[in-house]
Amino acid sequence: MIELASDVALLLDRLAEKADPIRVERVRASFVTLFEDAMTLLEDGTIFVSTGDIPAMWIRDSTWQLRPLLAATGQTGEAERIIAAVSKRQAAYLLIDPYANAFNIEANSNCWHQDFDDQSPWVFERKFELDSIAAFFDLALRLYRVTGFTDHLDQVFWHAAESCIDLLERESRHEPETYRFVRLDNPPHDQLSHDGFGAPFAHTGLVWSGFRPSDDGCQYPFLIPANAHLTVTLDWLTDAAIEFGRNALAKRTRQLARALTRAIKKHGIIGQGPDKKYAYEVDGLGNGLEWDDPNVPSLLALPYLGWCGFGDKRYLVTRSWILSMHNPMYVSGKYATGLASVHTPARHIWPLALAIQGLTAWSFDEADACLDLLESIDAGTGRNHESVNVDDPTEFTRPWFSWADMTYAHLALRVHGLSQRAD
Numbered sequence: 001m002i003e004l005a006s007d008v009a010l011l012l013d014r015l016a017e018k019a020d021p022i023r024v025e026r027v028r029a030s031f032v033t034l035f036e037d038a039m040t041l042l043e044d045g046t047i048f049v050s051t052g053d054i055p056a057m058w059i060r061d062s063t064w065q066l067r068p069l070l071a072a073t074g075q076t077g078e079a080e081r082i083i084a085a086v087s088k089r090q091a092a093y094l095l096i097d098p099y100a101n102a103f104n105i106e107a108n109s110n111c112w113h114q115d116f117d118d119q120s121p122w123v124f125e126r127k128f129e130l131d132s133i134a135a136f137f138d139l140a141l142r143l144y145r146v147t148g149f150t151d152h153l154d155q156v157f158w159h160a161a162e163s164c165i166d167l168l169e170r171e172s173r174h175e176p177e178t179y180r181f182v183r184l185d186n187p188p189h190d191q192l193s194h195d196g197f198g199a200p201f202a203h204t205g206l207v208w209s210g211f212r213p214s215d216d217g218c219q220y221p222f223l224i225p226a227n228a229h230l231t232v233t234l235d236w237l238t239d240a241a242i243e244f245g246r247n248a249l250a251k252r253t254r255q256l257a258r259a260l261t262r263a264i265k266k267h268g269i270i271g272q273g274p275d276k277k278y279a280y281e282v283d284g285l286g287n288g289l290e291w292d293d294p295n296v297p298s299l300l301a302l303p304y305l306g307w308c309g310f311g312d313k314r315y316l317v318t319r320s321w322i323l324s325m326h327n328p329m330y331v332s333g334k335y336a337t338g339l340a341s342v343h344t345p346a347r348h349i350w351p352l353a354l355a356i357q358g359l360t361a362w363s364f365d366e367a368d369a370c371l372d373l374l375e376s377i378d379a380g381t382g383r384n385h386e387s388v389n390v391d392d393p394t395e396f397t398r399p400w401f402s403w404a405d406m407t408y409a410h411l412a413l414r415v416h417g418l419s420q421r422a423d
Contacts, residue, residue, distance in 0.1 A: 002039040002047070004032055005082055009073035009180045011418065018416040026382050026413045027373065030405035038402045039082075040105060046089035047082065048105045052402040055110070056102045056124035060213055061088050061403045063135035064296060068410040071422040073147045084152035087140040091152075092135055092162035093122065098167045099179070100126045100161075100213065113183055119262035128179060129170075130209035131297050143242055144419050158246060161237060166251055167315040168230070169282070172256070174201075174208035174221070181210055181217070189216040189342050202284035205263030213295035214343045220281035220289055224268040225297035225305070231260040232306040269304060274354050277318040278302070291329045292322045293338040294353030296407075303360045306382065310362050333390025336377050341387065344397050348387035351377070355384070355407040359414060359423075374408050384408045408418065 008031055009041040017025045040048045054061030066086050072079040093103040093374050100123040104335065116126055135309070140157060143149055149156035169182040182196035192198040192210055198221050201208070204246045206222040236258035241250035269286045270279045278299050279288035292299045300322050302308050308315045321327060325378050331349050338357075351374050358370030374384060377393040386398035 002041055005078040007072040007079050008162040010075060011072040014418055015416055023412060027409045029382055030409040034402055046231060047085040048089055049086055052400040053398055056084050058102045059132040060135040062086055063139040065402050066139060068406050068422050069147055071413050071419050073421055080147050080149040084149060087152045087285045090136045091157050093162045098122055098123050098163055099128045101132050103130045114146045115183060116398040125214055126320055127211040129211045130207055130223055134233050136231040137237055141236040163170050168207050171208045189290055192217045199283055204267045204284040205259045212293055214237050214293055214341055216343050218281055220283040222282045227260055229297040230313055231257050275290045277321055291327055294341050294350035301356045304356060331390055335393050336373060336390045344387035348389050350387050352404045352407055353382040355411045358411040361411045368415050
């Protein structure tokens with residue numbers, strides 16, 4: 001157990017001056033359970049962060065769980081050290097297996113499923129999800145860019161960064177036989193199609209991904225929001241590599257980022273004229289998936305990821321489509337409206353996506369309305385669940401999903417003008 005950081009406590013005191021006591025308590029509970037229940041300080045000084053009610057650390061989840069802590073930085077330095085300790089743990093994990101998405105607190109062979117004969121005992125699940133790599137870069141480099149903190153940008157970080165760049169370059173030229181994922185007697189979305197090798201594709205300059213941030217298999221292997229987020233973080237990595245005298249790495253990351261930007265503009269946009277919008281996934285063969293998943297990275301989250309501004313025209317066209325009945329994943333019911341997923345039961349929307357809608361809203365009123373809706377569909381638990389039935393919020397999945405809690409907390413801080421360093 002790790003005690004709540006003193007500068008987070010100061011941030012919560014500032015929130016208490018602005019927000020309703022019930023809201024303040026909800027936000028406080030999100031932070032407290034992150035520190036006391038999800039975080040574990042390890043002997044090497046790094047911090048393990050469980051995703052919530054599953055005892056494993058996802059690279060992606062832990063990044064977004066920690067992002068709201070940036071709002072508390074610039075005071076005692078305690079929040080900076082905690083974020084850095086999580087970043088160091090991510091780097092250590094990716095050096096074990098950069099293709100894995102989730103890891104154990106120790107080499108105990110615990111796993112969701114033994115999918116590979118040579119799976120490391122550290123690996124809880126080995127689904128290659130491009131967003132995991134982007135998330136690792138995001139946490140480390142966002143901390144550096146916002147605060148100037150550098151303790152985590154050590155030899156282990158640069159070694160892990162180079163290993164990840166090796167992987168990204170390799171997967172931009174993906175050879176299908178190099179990665180196969182079959183999980184027998186499980187739903188189709190829990191594995192890759194085409195006998196476990198994924199859908200056919202043509203090389204585009206985008207980076208191949210087996211799975212989405214929902215841990216569901218990609219229908220088409222070039223996941224546009226993950227590639228967009230990766231482009232942003234590669235630009236950050238280029239800047240940092242130059243500042244740290246790693247010019248050879250900077251050259252590689254700059255070339256990769258430029259190639260991704262060109263490829264997204266060429267292959268990641270669908271539609272005609274003023275109705276052109278971003279596709280969720282493409283295959284380079286002319287096929288594109290018109291929907292958005294409620295997990296991050298998503299198309300809805302593009303400004304949150306730094307790919308574009310809130311007022312970007314193509315984003316606004318995409319956003320308008322996402323938040324409409326034209327989107328097959330958009331669900332409206334008696335108590336709520338939002339984005340669903342094949343990962344969870346029918347007519348269940350994700351509070352996480354509602355929080356992202358608020359965090360990417362142009363207007364205060366929309367952000368505030370998203371916050372109010374989140375608080376109204378918690379079934380009296382004070383928690384933000386993985387998914388909620390739009391016709392009966394007492395039906396939900398996952399009683400404790402820390403990522404959703406912390407994204408809600410970020411939105412609450414933003415609505416009350418306290419999230420600038422986390423934004």
